[in-house]
Amino acid sequence: MSIETAEMIWMAVGGYLGLGALFAFYFVLRGVDGLDHAAKGAGAPFRLLLFPGAAALWPILLLRMLATPKGSAR
Structure with a gap:
């Protein structure tokens, strides 16, 4: 494997995790409440x-958030 290939792989992994971190901030603050009623009012440790x-799983969670109608959490 060449250095350029290894660098591209690391850049892709870094981009995936960077987008995942941005999504996770939104998800834990607001998004999880729309997917699960039991998470409403959950504290910071949870x-x-x-x-x-x-x-790590942001693409799956994003698709579930988009597919769930507003106000109809499971």
């Missing part, structure tokens, strides 16, 4: 636990 998973 939301901090969600952050790494939301950052």
